[in-house]
Amino acid sequence: MAAVTRFSKPSAISHVRRCLYSSSAVAAESNQHAPSPFGDYKITRRNPSERNVQWVFLGSPGVGKGTYASRLSNLLGVPHIATGDLVREELASSGPIAKQLTEIVNQGKLVSDEIIISLLSKRLKAGEAKGESGFILDGFPRTINQAEILKGVTDIDLVVNLRLPESVLIEKCLGRRICGQCGKNFNVASIDVKGQNGSPAICMAPLLPPSSCMSKLVTRSDDTEEVVKERLRIYNEKSQPLEDYYRNQGKLMEFNLPGDYCSFIAGRAGWV
Numbered sequence: 001m002a003a004v005t006r007f008s009k010p011s012a013i014s015h016v017r018r019c020l021y022s023s024s025a026v027a028a029e030s031n032q033h034a035p036s037p038f039g040d041y042k043i044t045r046r047n048p049s050e051r052n053v054q055w056v057f058l059g060s061p062g063v064g065k066g067t068y069a070s071r072l073s074n075l076l077g078v079p080h081i082a083t084g085d086l087v088r089e090e091l092a093s094s095g096p097i098a099k100q101l102t103e104i105v106n107q108g109k110l111v112s113d114e115i116i117i118s119l120l121s122k123r124l125k126a127g128e129a130k131g132e133s134g135f136i137l138d139g140f141p142r143t144i145n146q147a148e149i150l151k152g153v154t155d156i157d158l159v160v161n162l163r164l165p166e167s168v169l170i171e172k173c174l175g176r177r178i179c180g181q182c183g184k185n186f187n188v189a190s191i192d193v194k195g196q197n198g199s200p201a202i203c204m205a206p207l208l209p210p211s212s213c214m215s216k217l218v219t220r221s222d223d224t225e226e227v228v229k230e231r232l233r234i235y236n237e238k239s240q241p242l243e244d245y246y247r248n249q250g251k252l253m254e255f256n257l258p259g260d261y262c263s264f265i266a267g268r269a270g271w272v
């Protein structure tokens with residue numbers, strides 16, 4: 001993949017960052033006075049050379065967006081903001097919208113734009129108060145409408161799209177576990193799919209927890225086979241069109257897992 005080759009040089013990330021900053025600076029300035037659909041919160045639309053990276057991770061449920069995005073966010077020094085985590089925090093808080101959210105999430109449906117944008121605005125506002133000027137978004141946008149709303153408030157630099165075959169996605173979702181104490185994510189699924197009809201074999205080792213977390217593992221209530229299949233269906237219908245949306249803007253970088261991404265990011269950072 002040409003993009004991977006281009007990214008595999010030592011200073012690749014900072015180089016891409018500089019290139020993306022300079023190409024999007026004009027667009028950023030011309031939209032400075034656009035009204036914000038983020039309600040009372042407006043992402044400060046800065047010249048990209050004066051802020052940190054603003055990237056988006058796309059990919060089906062179970063593809064590992066959270067794992068890869070959080071590792072990359074450590075490398076780039078920006079927060080990893082997952083809207084699924086914001087939704088789960090809201091659920092755990094028993095706040096006013098928690099009851100309404102429980103039903104939607106447990107059916108594998110999408111939460112309304114109004115609610116998700118309000119949760120995201122709150123998180124971005126808190127981050128900005130601490131001096132954050134960049135992010136890796138995971139789970140947002142999930143529809144063309146959300147992407148249009150985001151475009152109205154900031155100019156995303158790069159969109160990373162991760163891909164795995166659907167049979168593997170289901171196994172990975174069913175293998176997900178969270179430590180109820182430290183909140184870290186793990187995966188007990190051991191993937192070993194033989195190559196067929198020209199498609200490569202896929203082997204992915206489980207991401208096992210340390211012994212201190214072992215007895216505290218919980219499974220997400222929406223990670224049942226039925227709900228996962230519904231989430232995949234909704235992803236294909238509502239989120240997959242985002243690939244073309246960002247491809248047409250020249251912002252999409254695609255990785256077929258596990259090979260492409262692992263050999264690029266994980267290998268370079270010494271994670272594998």
Ligand SMILES: Nc1ncnc2c1ncn2[C@@H]1O[C@H](COP(=O)(O)OP(=O)(O)O)[C@@H](O)[C@H]1O
Pocket residue numbers: 060061062083084085087104105108109110111112113116138139140141142146222231
């Ligand atoms: N951008 C969004 N728009 C609408 N609903 C969302 C969004 N992000 C998260 N959610 C809700 O939170 C749930 C969990 O999200 P997430 O952890 O990202 O799950 P997944 O494993 O399906 O990627 C989703 O099924 C959906 O109900």
